[in-house]
Amino acid sequence: MGRPALTRDDVLEAAAGLVKQHGPGALTMRKLAAELGTAVTSIYWHVGNRESLLDALVERTVADLGEIRPAGRTPAQRIVSVARILRRRLRAHPHLIAMVHERGLTERMFLPAQQALVHEVHAAGLRGSRAAEVVRAVHFQVVGHVLVERARERAPGRRPGEPELWEPGTAEGDSALARALARPADPERLFTASVRALVDGLLSAE
Missing domain, CATH: 1.10.10.60 (Homeodomain-like)
Structure with a gap:
């Protein structure tokens, strides 16, 4: 054959x-x-x-990056899910994303994710400039977090590293804090926690 x-x-x-x-x-x-x-x-x-x-x-x-289907029962949960989906897609295709950026199509690439955020922000009862602030804040949080992750991954081994830097004396006597900061960060968990805090604060702001 x-x-x-x-x-x-x-x-x-x-x-x-x-x-x-x-x-x-x-x-x-x-x-x-x-x-x-x-x-x-x-x-x-x-x-x-x-x-x-x-x-x-x-x-x-x-x-390929276009369609985003949020998950969750509340607008806040769905906004966080949009952010997590976008982060995963950006992390999965760094070189291809760089090509999109070099050809001046970055905003077009992010438009579907922003439209998904607009829908959920409207569902939360926000309109106008307040809605725009939430959409942009979440977008910037995702992109900024991914850039920091990529920079840390590409950086040479740091000396001294976090295990050597963090001990009770550098953590104001908080031994538990020092141990936690000496351990490697969990990027997924840290990202989710930061986005949740951001979204909760933005949606509840007067």
Whole structure:
């Protein structure tokens, strides 16, 4: 039985895989052709030149990040769920997200998440500038947290590290606090706690 015919989706899927693993700089038509076991001319036939390929990848990434389905019984719970979903998607595709940003489509990429937040903020009874403040605050919290996570992951090993820095003397005598700060942070738990506190404060503000 012959090999299935190559499709445009096959090309984009393979290109996304290369970018995800090695970054946009690793994406060449020759490497992509080798990954797919085909000729470079076949890649050009399906997606055009490299710039056209990058544009198609960006469009695909924007579409993949688009739909967000909140979960929870209350608007506050659903807003937190939107934030958690967005964080997971940004964490899963850092190189592809960087490509979207470089091509000036960042705001378009975030629009579906912001629209989901608008819906939940309206459900909480907020309108106008107060609603906009909540949407933007949650959005900035997500993006800022992801940037900090990525920076910590890429940073070289820190010396001294937190276990060496934190002891009762540097925690005002609070031994339990010192032990907790000496342990590695749980980014998911910390993110959820911070977003919940932010949302509760914003929705209850006079």
